[in-house]
Amino acid sequence: xxxxxxxxxxxxxxxxxxxxxxxxxxxxxxxxxxxxxxxxxxxxxxxxxxxxxxxxxxxxxxxxxxxxxxxxxxxxxxxxxxxxxxxxxxxxxxxxxxxxxxxxxxxxxxxxxxxxxxxxxxxxxxxxxxxxxxxxxxxxxxxxxxxxxxxxxxxxxxxxxxxxxxxxxxxxxxxxxxxxxxxxxxxxxxxxxxxxxxxxxxxxxxxxxxxxxxxxxxxxxxxxxxxxxxxxxxxxxxxxxxxxxxxxxxxxxxxxxxxxxxxxxxxxxxxxxxxxxxxxxxxxxxxxxxxxxxxxxxxxxxxxxxxxxxxxxxxxxxxxxxxxxxxxxxxxxxxxxxxxxxxxxxxxxxxxxxxxxxxxxxxxxxxxxxxxxxxxxxxxxxxxxxxxxxxxxxxxxxxxxxxxxxxxxxxxxxxxxxxxxxxxxxxxxxxxxxxxxxxxxxxxxxxxxxxxxxxxxxxxxxxxxxxxxxxxxxxxxx
Amino acid sequence: xxxxxxxxxxxxxxxxxxxxxxxxxxxxxxxxxxxxxxxxxxxxxxxxxxxxxxxxxxxxxxxxxxxxxxxxxxxxxxxxxxxxxxxxxxxxxxxxxxxxxxxxxxxxxxxxxxxxxxxxxxxxxxxxxxxxxxxxxxxxxxxxxxxxxxxxxxxxxxxxxxxxxxxxxxxxxxxxxxxxxxxxxxxxxxxxxxxxxxxxxxxxxxxxxxxxxxxxxxxxxxxxxxxxxxxxxxxxxxxxxxxxxxxxxxxxxxxxxxxxxxxxxxxxxxxxxxxxxxxxxxxxxxxxxxxxxxxxxxxxxxxxxxxxxxxxxxxxxxxxxxxxxxxxxxxxxxxxxxxxxxxxxxxxxxxxxxxxxxxxxxxxxxxxxxxxxxxxxxxxxxxxxxxxxxxxxxxxxxxxxxxxxxxxxxxxxxxxxxxxxxxxxxxxxxxxxxxxxxxxxxxxxxxxxxxxxxxxxxxxxxxxxxxxxxxxxxxx
Numbered sequence: 001x002x003x004x005x006x007x008x009x010x011x012x013x014x015x016x017x018x019x020x021x022x023x024x025x026x027x028x029x030x031x032x033x034x035x036x037x038x039x040x041x042x043x044x045x046x047x048x049x050x051x052x053x054x055x056x057x058x059x060x061x062x063x064x065x066x067x068x069x070x071x072x073x074x075x076x077x078x079x080x081x082x083x084x085x086x087x088x089x090x091x092x093x094x095x096x097x098x099x100x101x102x103x104x105x106x107x108x109x110x111x112x113x114x115x116x117x118x119x120x121x122x123x124x125x126x127x128x129x130x131x132x133x134x135x136x137x138x139x140x141x142x143x144x145x146x147x148x149x150x151x152x153x154x155x156x157x158x159x160x161x162x163x164x165x166x167x168x169x170x171x172x173x174x175x176x177x178x179x180x181x182x183x184x185x186x187x188x189x190x191x192x193x194x195x196x197x198x199x200x201x202x203x204x205x206x207x208x209x210x211x212x213x214x215x216x217x218x219x220x221x222x223x224x225x226x227x228x229x230x231x232x233x234x235x236x237x238x239x240x241x242x243x244x245x246x247x248x249x250x251x252x253x254x255x256x257x258x259x260x261x262x263x264x265x266x267x268x269x270x271x272x273x274x275x276x277x278x279x280x281x282x283x284x285x286x287x288x289x290x291x292x293x294x295x296x297x298x299x300x301x302x303x304x305x306x307x308x309x310x311x312x313x314x315x316x317x318x319x320x321x322x323x324x325x326x327x328x329x330x331x332x333x334x335x336x337x338x339x340x341x342x343x344x345x346x347x348x349x350x351x352x353x354x355x356x357x358x359x360x361x362x363x364x365x366x367x368x369x370x371x372x373x374x375x376x377x378x379x380x381x382x383x384x385x386x387x388x389x390x391x392x393x394x395x396x397x398x399x400x401x402x403x404x405x406x407x408x409x410x411x412x413x414x415x416x417x418x419x420x421x422x423x424x425x426x427x428x429x430x431x432x433x434x435x436x437x438x439x440x441x442x443x444x445x446x447x448x449x450x451x452x453x454x455x456x457x458x459x460x461x462x463x464x465x466x467x468x469x470x471x472x473x474x475x476x477x478x
Numbered sequence: 479x480x481x482x483x484x485x486x487x488x489x490x491x492x493x494x495x496x497x498x499x500x501x502x503x504x505x506x507x508x509x510x511x512x513x514x515x516x517x518x519x520x521x522x523x524x525x526x527x528x529x530x531x532x533x534x535x536x537x538x539x540x541x542x543x544x545x546x547x548x549x550x551x552x553x554x555x556x557x558x559x560x561x562x563x564x565x566x567x568x569x570x571x572x573x574x575x576x577x578x579x580x581x582x583x584x585x586x587x588x589x590x591x592x593x594x595x596x597x598x599x600x601x602x603x604x605x606x607x608x609x610x611x612x613x614x615x616x617x618x619x620x621x622x623x624x625x626x627x628x629x630x631x632x633x634x635x636x637x638x639x640x641x642x643x644x645x646x647x648x649x650x651x652x653x654x655x656x657x658x659x660x661x662x663x664x665x666x667x668x669x670x671x672x673x674x675x676x677x678x679x680x681x682x683x684x685x686x687x688x689x690x691x692x693x694x695x696x697x698x699x700x701x702x703x704x705x706x707x708x709x710x711x712x713x714x715x716x717x718x719x720x721x722x723x724x725x726x727x728x729x730x731x732x733x734x735x736x737x738x739x740x741x742x743x744x745x746x747x748x749x750x751x752x753x754x755x756x757x758x759x760x761x762x763x764x765x766x767x768x769x770x771x772x773x774x775x776x777x778x779x780x781x782x783x784x785x786x787x788x789x790x791x792x793x794x795x796x797x798x799x800x801x802x803x804x805x806x807x808x809x810x811x812x813x814x815x816x817x818x819x820x821x822x823x824x825x826x827x828x829x830x831x832x833x834x835x836x837x838x839x840x841x842x843x844x845x846x847x848x849x850x851x852x853x854x855x856x857x858x859x860x861x862x863x864x865x866x867x868x869x870x871x872x873x874x875x876x877x878x879x880x881x882x883x884x885x886x887x888x889x890x891x892x893x894x895x896x897x898x899x900x901x902x903x904x905x906x907x908x909x910x911x912x913x914x915x916x917x918x919x920x921x922x923x924x925x926x927x928x929x930x931x932x933x934x935x936x937x938x939x940x941x942x943x944x945x946x947x948x949x950x951x952x953x954x
Contacts, residue, residue, distance in 0.1 A: 035814045041583040043813040046574055049561040051542065063612070064538040068561040085537045088612030092619050094533025122581040130583065143739055181740045185875045265530045267671075268632035268664045271867075352540045389870040391903075393882045398903055398950065400880050402872050422872065422880075424903065424950055453634050454526055454538070455930050476949050478878045478905045 003028075004166070006070040007158035010054040013079025015160055019056035019086065021099065022079065023159035025309060026052045026070060027351035029151060032118060034125055036146040039134035041126050051351035056082035060097040061089035066352040098336040100343055102312050104162030109306025110169070112299060113202035117150040117172040120203045132176045132211045139219035141178035147195060148174030148206055149447065151459075155309075163311035171302060171459060173198030173445060174206050178219040180226050187225035187419060189218035189404055190386055193243045198445030198459070200304045221405065224417060231406050231421040233475030237378055238423055239371075239468045241385030244403055246363070246444035246462035252427040253285075253292055254362040254460065256396035257319050258345075259330040259338055261357075270451050271394025274427070275325065277338055283325040286431030289367050289467075292320040294329060294345065296360035301461030302445030303361040305347075310355060312344040319362060323432070331357050349456035356452050363444075363463030367437025371466040374436045381409040382474055384421045400424040400476060423474045430469060438465035494519040494543075494643035495653055497563050501547055502645050504572040513576075513647065514550040514591050518771045519543065519563070520642040523608065524932060527615040529663075530632040532623050537612060546771065546810060547575050555585040557810070589794040592773045592804075597652040598762065604680035607657040608639035618661060618686030625690030626665040629697055633663025637681055638765075638932035644773045652773055658765035658935075659684055660928035664885060665693040670703065670898065672696025673718060673865055673885035677928035677935045679765050692846050696864065699843030700886040703898040705951050712860030712918070713946040714853045714890065720824060721927040721936035722866040722881070723908050727757070728819040730877050731909065732781045732789075734796040734807070735816030741874050742790075743909050749785045750909055752917035754827070757782040759791065759819035761806070764926060766821055766933055772808035779805050781819065785914060793817040820929070824938040827920045844888040844895035849921035853942040855893045856919060861946070862888040862895055872905065880905045880949075903950035911943055918942040 007024035014022035028050040035042045051068035052075055063086030065078045129146035136144030150172040157165045175196025179188045188194070191214040199205050240248065260266055261273040275283070296305055296314035307313055310332050319327040329345035330338065334357060348355040375383065389402035406421030407414045441463045449458035492500070497519040505515035525539040545568065548557040558575035560567055606614075615635045623631045641655040661684045662675035673696065674689040715723075736742045744750070761776040762768060768776055772794050781789050792800060793808035796817055807817035844862060845851045854862060869881030883902050888895040910916070921939030929935055 040587075041585070043811075044556045044578055044582050045558065045810075046556070046578050047559040048571070048574070049559075051561055061534065062537060064536070066538075066540045066542070068542045081539065085539055085612045088616045089527075089534040089537045091613065091616040092529060092532070092534045092623055094531065094535060122578060123583075126583050143741075179739075179741070181875070185873055186741055263531075264630070264632070265535055267530055267630075267666065268634070268662065352542060354536055354538050356536075389872050389880065391868045391870045391880045391882065393901065393903075394867055394884055398882065398901075400903060400905075400950070402870075402880075420873070453528055453536075453636075453930070454524060454540075476880070476905055478872070478876075478907050478910075478947055 001070060001072055003070065003156040004158060004164060006052055006075040007156055009072050009075040010052055010079040011158050011160050013076035014054055014056035014083045017080045017083035019058050019083045021057040021160050022054060023157065024052060024054040025348060025351060026156040027153060029153045029350060030118060032150045034129060034148055036129035036133045038137050038144050039130055041130065049350060052078060053348065053351045053353065054078045054082045055354065056086045057097065058083055058086035059090055060094060061086045063089060064354045097333050099332040100335045100341055102332065105311060106164045107307065109167045111200040111304060113170045115203040117170065117203040118152055128211060132215045135212060135215035136176065136178040136219040139216040140180065140223040141219040142181045143179040144219065146176045146211065148172065157309065157311055159311055165307050165311055167306050169200055169305060170202060171198060171200050172203060172205060174211065176211050176215060178222040180222040182226035187222050188388065189222040191218050193386055193444065198302045198447045199300045199443065200302060201300045225405065225419045228417040228419040231382065231418040231475045235471050235473055237381030237468060237470055238472040238474060239374055239378060239381055239383040239409060239466060242440065242442050242464045242466050243444055244385055244387050245467055246464035247387045247390055249363055249462050249464055250446055250460060251390060251392045252396055252399055254359040256427065257328045258357045259328045259334040262328065263334055263337055269453055274395040274397045279325065281326055284323055284432065285320045285325040285428055286323045287434045288322045289434055289437045290320050290323045290431055291365040292362060293317065293365060294319050294327060294360055294362055298361045298443060298461065301361040301443035302447065302459045303359060303461035308344055308346045309348045310343055310346045315344055329357055329359060347458065349458060353456050358451065358458045359449065359460040361443065361461035361463065363461065364465060366439040366441050366465060369436050369438050370440060371438050374438060374466060374468050375409055375414055376412040377436065378409045378468065379411055382418065382421060383407045383409050383414060384423065397427050399427065421474065422476045423472050424476050425472055433470040434467050435470055436468040438467060440465045492563065494521055494641055495645065495651060497545060498643045498645035501545065501568050501572060502647050504569060505549055506647060508572055509551050509576055516548050516591055516646040516773060518546045518642065518644050520640055523639045525615060526634050526636045527612065527619055528634045529619050529623065532631045534616060534619060545571060547571055549575055549579055550585065550588050551576065551579050553584050554579045554582045555588055556582050587795060589798040591646045591648040592650050592794065593648050594650045595775065597775045598768045602679040603655055604657045607637050607659050607681040610637045610681050614681060618684050621686030622663050622690035625687040626694040629694050630666040631663060631690065633661065635684065636660045636932065640767060642767050644769055646773055650773050652769040654767040654769060656765045656767055658932050661686060661689055662928055663689055663693055665690065665697040667697050668701050670697050670700035671885045672700055675718060675927055677926040695843040695846055696886050700898045703900040705900045706889065708902060708948045708950050710945045710947050712857055712944055714850060714857060714860065714862045714940060714942045716850060716864045716940050717925040717927055717938045718865040719863050720938035720941050722869050724822045724824060724936040724938060726869060726877060726879055726908055728822050730871060730874050732791050732819050733816035734790040734792040734800060737790045738796060738799060743875060743877050744787050744790065746787050746789065748787055749914055750787050751782050751785040751912050752914050753785040754917040754920050755782055755785050755912055756825040758823050758825060759821055760823050761821040763823065764821065764935055770806045770808040771810060772804060774804045774806040774808060776806040791817045791819045820934040822936055823924065826922050826924045826939040849923045850940045853919045853921060853940055854890050856942065857890040857893060860890050861899065862890050876907045877909055878905065878907045900951060902948040904947055905949040906947045911946060916944045918944055
């Protein structure tokens with residue numbers, strides 16, 4: 001009994017039990033993480049999980065059941081139970097559900113991987129974290145932490161429409177953080193971002209980060225921050241580094257353009273969206289510099305795949321073009337409700353979770369400037385980088401972010417360091433104020449995007465570069 | 479591709495204790511008697527019926543087993559987990575974890591295994607909840623939707639059942655099982671939402687109609703909100719909002735690892751809170767297994783007693799370093815993230831737990847229960863807040879948090895909610911907000927609030943606080 005056989009049996013059982021459509025995913029995921037603290041390894045974990053999840057559409061109601069068992073009997077039972085759950089959903093029925101068409105495909109896909117991250121000796125990986133965290137301690141950090149994570153996921157997808165797709169996606173990444181503890185407060189500096197940079201790549205990504213080379217600098221900066229002046233309060237021009245802008249995109253664009261939120265399907269938990277489908281194609285989201293794409297085919301970015309978890313192929317699409325809102329992240333059912341012709345952004349966090357609309361790689365296209373040019377063009381402002389805290393309302397409008405570090409910008413030059421930098425605003429007003437954007441794009445990876453009930457953790461990518469925003473409120477405090 | 483069918487059937491019929499014991503024995507055979515192993519085996523059924531736009535749109539169930547092994551061999555430690563409880567699957571788990579431990583670096587702070595010791599009997603167990611079928615979850619959803627009276631309804635009804643066992647190579651073992659049911663829903667009208675949520679040990683305790691009626695009354699009362707200027711306001715926080723305070727205090731304040739790292743505000747022996755505040759982490763008060771993943775018996779732990787900080791949560795590692803021993807707060811990831819209280823209760827004012835006598839419910843809707851009415855009755859000018867959303871730490875040492883209000887805010891003038899208010903952003907130090915002299919009243923009836931993860935809950939009555947720092951309005 002192969003993985004495809006198990007998925008096929010589950011789908012057939014769901015159909016036999018009354019489903020008019022069914023699909024099944026077998027997933028086998030291996031996960032490894034190691035963390036180090038102050039020059040010692042703190043925790044080493046290796047997890048392995050394999051199972052099957054089947055989704056059944058009975059009438060216009062969905063049901064889903066998952067089991068960690070790929071035997072024929074278990075797969076068929078899961079299919080039947082999914083159909084039974086769908087039938088129970090009809091007790092509180094909704095409008096008719098259709099699925100936008102997707103060509104039935106037989107395919108295999110694998111992410112690029114030069115160095116198998118699970119094949120790198122644990123001792124080598126441990127040495128890397130031990131060396132970097134020891135260096136941070138030597139350079140003044142009270143708390144020096146390092147982390148890497150690896151996911152190796154194989155998937156087999158079968159649908160009642162004839163899909164038969166297998167994929168292997170290897171993801172990894174890592175990072176280091178230095179925390180200095182002062183009288184009544186703590187200051188943190190991280191590299192390349194808090195909890196690291198991630199991609200659908202092999203260990204070559206972690207090697208390229210050269211964590212140890214940045215350890216001394218961030219440790220010293222974390223200590224300097226304890227005595228740096230507080231970020232001033234008021235309105236000013238704000239320059240964001242690329243890592244922080246990636247999170248800004250994630251929170252105030254990526255989630256806002258999720259079609260399930262727009263349709264109200266996430267209203268009680270993740271929330272809705274300020275966007276109204278009636279304005280798709282006409283709404284001004286940001287300045288003309290703002291070009292955001294949805295690109296699951298971007299090589300190496302964390303949100304990349306060959307096919308989504310409904311069997312839709314990875315296709316690059318526009319979300320915002322020259323500041324105008326033109327696209328959404330959708331699934332086959334939500335797209336049909338909205339009258340759109342494509343899904344393509346549905347994924348499940350493992351075999352036990354229902355596929356749902358998730359970000360893929362949502363990010364900016366390059367602008368015409370460089371960070372140095374942006375600073376040089378700024379008479380009076382603040383430069384902030386690396387996220388420390390993030391909060392946004394349930395319509396994805398009102399946000400407040402804190403960064404690890406800030407610098408004064410005066411008369412075109414980067415000045416003194418500032419501690420506790422924060423900024424706040426309203427999404428579309430903020431994006432409309434973007435008047436300079438760098439060409440220095442990095443596909444930042446976010447491996448901890450929470451959504452769904454039961455909770456799911458998504459892996460998303462966000463190409464971003466430094467940018468300037470005018471008249472932003474900064475320095476919010478308790 | 480692999481052939482799985484034969485191996486899958488070999489593990490059928492084993493109890494969780496069989497599985498855990500088998501892994502301990504495998505470690506002994508493969509690594510020798512000196513290897514220290516601890517094993518947790520949990521079988522669980524998690525089902526969640528989710529509704530939005532007043533219909534069930536997602537409806538899921540999962541039957542699974544998880545086996546987690548942590549072992550210490552030759553001075554080195556590693557952990558692994560798997561979802562395959564067959565003999566071959568367990569052997570693979572042991573072999574790869576053993577390999578990881580042998581290749582890993584030394585672990586001089588390994589706290590050792592817990593010796594054989596008593597574990598209390600399991601808490602409440604409800605057969606009907608454990609085996610609830612999808613129709614039985616759809617019924618309270620139907621009742622909730624019907625009760626909102628034409629408003630839009632959204633939320634979920636969840637049932638969870640865990641049956642687990644622990645065993646280690648020191649000869650300690652434990653078993654337990656738990657059930658939990660939770661319902662969380664909103665009613666929506668014209669952009670205004672009202673919320674009602676409840677966590678219980680049994681599905682039968684969830685009254686979908688009552689929860690729906692409460693959510694609808696609050697949604698109607700939240701319509702047509704006005705925008706007020708930011709600033710410091712006296713507040714009455716309903717239990718859903720108080721749950722957020724408890725969660726952040728638990729994660730960042732009473733976490734023994736963060737305390738040892740000097741990242742926590744907590745100072746044992748110091749009156750850091752108002753005398754009205756008593757916080758107890760009490761896993762056995764509701765759905766939880768009676769032991770933690772290190773085999774330590776769970777018990778009630780008083781973290782704050784009458785305003786005085788008393789204790790931190792510890793696993794075996796942080797407890798050994800602190801010299802206090804484990805408080806039963808070990809868990810996967812506790813080595814990295816720290817041991818976390820996650821069944822925290824803010825004890826209510828002593829009373830009969832019933833309606834506050836003699837207090838009129840001034841405006842059925844915004845104030846949906848007599849307990850909240852009693853607190854609002856003392857407010858000259860302040861805000862009634864239903865819920866908080868997306869709270870994040872700005873400064874861990876002082877536990878300064880930013881977040882937003884959600885699901886209803888009202889201006890209270892002379893004890894009466896006079897108008898609905900648009901959502902605020904706030905930036906507030908949670909210990910300061912609960913500090914000496916800051917708590918003007920507690921309700922008598924605590925309400926258990928579900929977490930995003932089953933088995934985790936926060937229980938609190940409504941609370942009246944002298945001030946809350948709102949730093950921005952909905953429009954910026």
